[in-house]
Amino acid sequence: MSERAEPRTLFEKIWDRHRILEREDGQVLLFVDRNLIHDGSAPAFEALRQRGLKPRAPERMLGTPDHYMPTDVRRVEEIADAERRGMVEALARDTAEHGITAFGLEDPRRGIVHVIGPEQGFSQPGMVIVCPDSHTSTHGALGALAFGVGMTETTHVLATQTLWQRKPKTMRITVDGRLGAGVTAKDVILAIIARIGTAGATGHVVEYAGPAIRGLSMEGRLTLCNMSIEAGARAGMIAPDDTTFAYLAGRPYAPQGHQWEAALDRWRALPSDPDAIFDAEVTLDGSAIAPMVTWGTSPEDALPIDGAVPDPAASSSADRREAMRRALAYMGLTPGMPLEAVPVDRVFIGSCTNGRIEDLRAAAAVAEGRRVAPQVTAWVVPGSGLVKAQAEAEGLHRIFLDAGFEWREAGCSMCLGTNGEIAAPGERCASTSNRNFVGRQGPGARTHLMGPAMAAAAAVTGHLTDVRRLMAGG
Amino acid sequence: MEPFQRLDAVALPMPRPNIDTDQITPARFLHKPRSDNHGAYLFHDVRRGPDGGMDPDFVLNRPDYAEAKVIVAEHNFACGSSRENAVWGLYDHGFRAAIAPSFGDIFSSNALKNGLLPVRLPEDVVAGLLAQLQDQPGARVQVDLEAQTVTLPDGSVHRFEIDPFARHCLLNGIDELDYTRTLSPEIDAFMNRYGHENR
Numbered sequence: 001m002s003e004r005a006e007p008r009t010l011f012e013k014i015w016d017r018h019r020i021l022e023r024e025d026g027q028v029l030l031f032v033d034r035n036l037i038h039d040g041s042a043p044a045f046e047a048l049r050q051r052g053l054k055p056r057a058p059e060r061m062l063g064t065p066d067h068y069m070p071t072d073v074r075r076v077e078e079i080a081d082a083e084r085r086g087m088v089e090a091l092a093r094d095t096a097e098h099g100i101t102a103f104g105l106e107d108p109r110r111g112i113v114h115v116i117g118p119e120q121g122f123s124q125p126g127m128v129i130v131c132p133d134s135h136t137s138t139h140g141a142l143g144a145l146a147f148g149v150g151m152t153e154t155t156h157v158l159a160t161q162t163l164w165q166r167k168p169k170t171m172r173i174t175v176d177g178r179l180g181a182g183v184t185a186k187d188v189i190l191a192i193i194a195r196i197g198t199a200g201a202t203g204h205v206v207e208y209a210g211p212a213i214r215g216l217s218m219e220g221r222l223t224l225c226n227m228s229i230e231a232g233a234r235a236g237m238i239a240p241d242d243t244t245f246a247y248l249a250g251r252p253y254a255p256q257g258h259q260w261e262a263a264l265d266r267w268r269a270l271p272s273d274p275d276a277i278f279d280a281e282v283t284l285d286g287s288a289i290a291p292m293v294t295w296g297t298s299p300e301d302a303l304p305i306d307g308a309v310p311d312p313a314a315s316s317s318a319d320r321r322e323a324m325r326r327a328l329a330y331m332g333l334t335p336g337m338p339l340e341a342v343p344v345d346r347v348f349i350g351s352c353t354n355g356r357i358e359d360l361r362a363a364a365a366v367a368e369g370r371r372v373a374p375q376v377t378a379w380v381v382p383g384s385g386l387v388k389a390q391a392e393a394e395g396l397h398r399i400f401l402d403a404g405f406e407w408r409e410a411g412c413s414m415c416l417g418t419n420g421e422i423a424a425p426g427e428r429c430a431s432t433s434n435r436n437f438v439g440r441q442g443p444g445a446r447t448h449l450m451g452p453a454m455a456a457a458a459a460v461t462g463h464l465t466d467v468r469r470l471m472a473g474g
Numbered sequence: 475m476e477p478f479q480r481l482d483a484v485a486l487p488m489p490r491p492n493i494d495t496d497q498i499t500p501a502r503f504l505h506k507p508r509s510d511n512h513g514a515y516l517f518h519d520v521r522r523g524p525d526g527g528m529d530p531d532f533v534l535n536r537p538d539y540a541e542a543k544v545i546v547a548e549h550n551f552a553c554g555s556s557r558e559n560a561v562w563g564l565y566d567h568g569f570r571a572a573i574a575p576s577f578g579d580i581f582s583s584n585a586l587k588n589g590l591l592p593v594r595l596p597e598d599v600v601a602g603l604l605a606q607l608q609d610q611p612g613a614r615v616q617v618d619l620e621a622q623t624v625t626l627p628d629g630s631v632h633r634f635e636i637d638p639f640a641r642h643c644l645l646n647g648i649d650e651l652d653y654t655r656t657l658s659p660e661i662d663a664f665m666n667r668y669g670h671e672n673r
């Protein structure tokens with residue numbers, strides 16, 4: 001009788017392949033293929049220096065400044081703030097000292113670390129990828145196990161190319177059906193988080209599956225996996241398929257020639273076996289998802305755009321009522337107000353969630369032939385220098401500029417504001433980023449999360465708007 | 475890392491769910507070096523009123539809790555970003571343990587590596603603890619890592635689970651990296667084999 005191997009999930013296949021050893025207590029020493037770093041990684045290098053250690057495998061690392069440089073500068077010397085300039089310079093110094101590839105501020109390939117990893121083909125299916133940034137989950141869209149780590153863990157990876165991990169649980173989120181017109185990956189992930197909550201996937205690695213997911217472009221998949229962390233997940237991933245392979249083919253760091261063929265063979269074996277078992281299963285109907293916006297101060301506070309600001313009194317739990325009241329007070333909203341009536345002051349299109357070329361195309365399609373509302377300041381911040389160049393080659397920057405948007409250099413910008421680009425207290429921002437926490441875009445700033453076309457629609461109308469109306473030509 | 479064995483200290487109640495790391499340490503302090511006192515950035519914005527002055531009602535500003543070494547919150551405490559600064563802020567302010575029904579994943583592992591013990595207790599136990607702390611400001615709890623127990627102000631004792639490896643490191647102040655480096659031969663052998671398979 002032939003022995004049948006246990007069916008395994010995509011996650012389990014990657015996990016097993018990277019297991020160096022397992023302690024009796026269940027802790028696994030995991031090999032790390034890729035360690036991405038950015039201009040906030042200096043403390044890890046400092047810790048390494050204090051111990052007199054060197055990076056174990058510099059060729060497995062890639063660095064780029066993204067968090068600290070303002071998006072109106074192109075050269076390090078132009079960064080006015082000494083502390084921020086120091087962060088960008090520290091990355092250049094640390095990477096040069098250890099022979100780590102880094103795309104510096106002057107390099108056209110630089111950008112947000114989670115945009116350039118996939119863009120360069122540096123992130124690949126089947127890999128374990130870490131970075132001292134929670135949105136490392138983005139790279140899971142390629143069929144990798146990718147997760148954010150802290151600074152102490154980064155030092156550990158720098159020194160040993162390994163991490164101690166306890167095997168997480170697995171969750172499959174299946175999105176059935178087809179997405180409606182004007183519904184994007186951002187709407188899908190906001191709908192998922194609204195459904196399971198910001199702690200819904202804590203302790204789990206999520207695999208997204210189902211026809212609506214398979215139908216997403218690589219860009220859409222990256223958006224989806226990016227916000228896995230907002231559902232509490234350790235990582236999010238999507239099985240690699242022809243969409244993945246077509247995206248990676250020919251990218252600078254992707255395998256070439258006969259190595260590409262060998263890689264394809266390995267990658268095609270990665271998807272979860274048909275009868276693999278997940279610890280948890282969630283299913284959504286993709287055709288029922290509408291364009292989403294957030295109204296509160298947690299990503300789970302998301303609703304379809306055609307809804308109204310919810311009433312805390314309608315909640316059955318006292319805790320929830322209190323949390324909703326606090327959120328509404330911070331956001332300056334009253335229950336029952338139609339979401340489409342909420343005016344905006346700022347619009348931010350960019351970030352590792354929605355700063356890729358497809359996102360800019362979607363926003364430009366809405367902006368074309370329209371004007372940013374007079375009271376609104378709207379920014380487009382490409383996710384990388386190459387995204388910016390591509391957009392300019394397609395003439396998208398013209399559309400944005402003609403409509404009254406600012407067209408800026410690549411970086412994290414208003415997603416986090418560590419580069420000084422923040423909204424003023426009380427200002428309301430329609431944002432394509434991933435967190436609407438209290439103070440995220442500046443003390444007292446109010447954030448509404450949404451997709452790029454929705455953000456562009458808010459820019460041109462001056463209030464939250466169902467983009468489907470504008471798409472219909474209204 | 476400073477070893478953690480036993481703690482008998484004032485516990486500070488923060489009865490809110492989903493307290494995110496952006497609130498614990500706002501992003502604009504992330505570039506500060508580890509040598510800074512990160513306690514100065516802890517809850518920087520939420521502990522201040524609209525005029526920028528300290529809000530005397532915010533729990534962290536109340537004299538009852540000046541000596542607090544334990545922070546207690548509702549589910550999903552310290553969710554959000556991977557910033558280790560959130561742990562540094564709590565640690566530098568004097569906290570050595572955090573009690574909640576659940577924590578942000580990355581925060582948990584960051585905390586364990588910096589001598590801050592994340593203690594997971596059932597939702598109803600935490601709710602009871604929060605109520606006791608609010609009734610008796612300045613009440614103390616005992617956290618015993620050796621025995622894996624927490625003793626509440628009402629004298630009830632509750633066991634908590636923790637990863638044995640993390641517990642061992644914390645009890646003895648062992649640094650993970652030093653330990654892993656003793657495994658270099660195994661890592662080298664793996665990398666050799668792995669490199670060949672991926673050619």
Ligand code: SF4
Pocket residue numbers: 066067112113114133135351352353411412415416433434
């Ligand atoms: S764009 Fe925002 S979420 Fe993404 S890496 Fe930058 S700061 Fe983090």
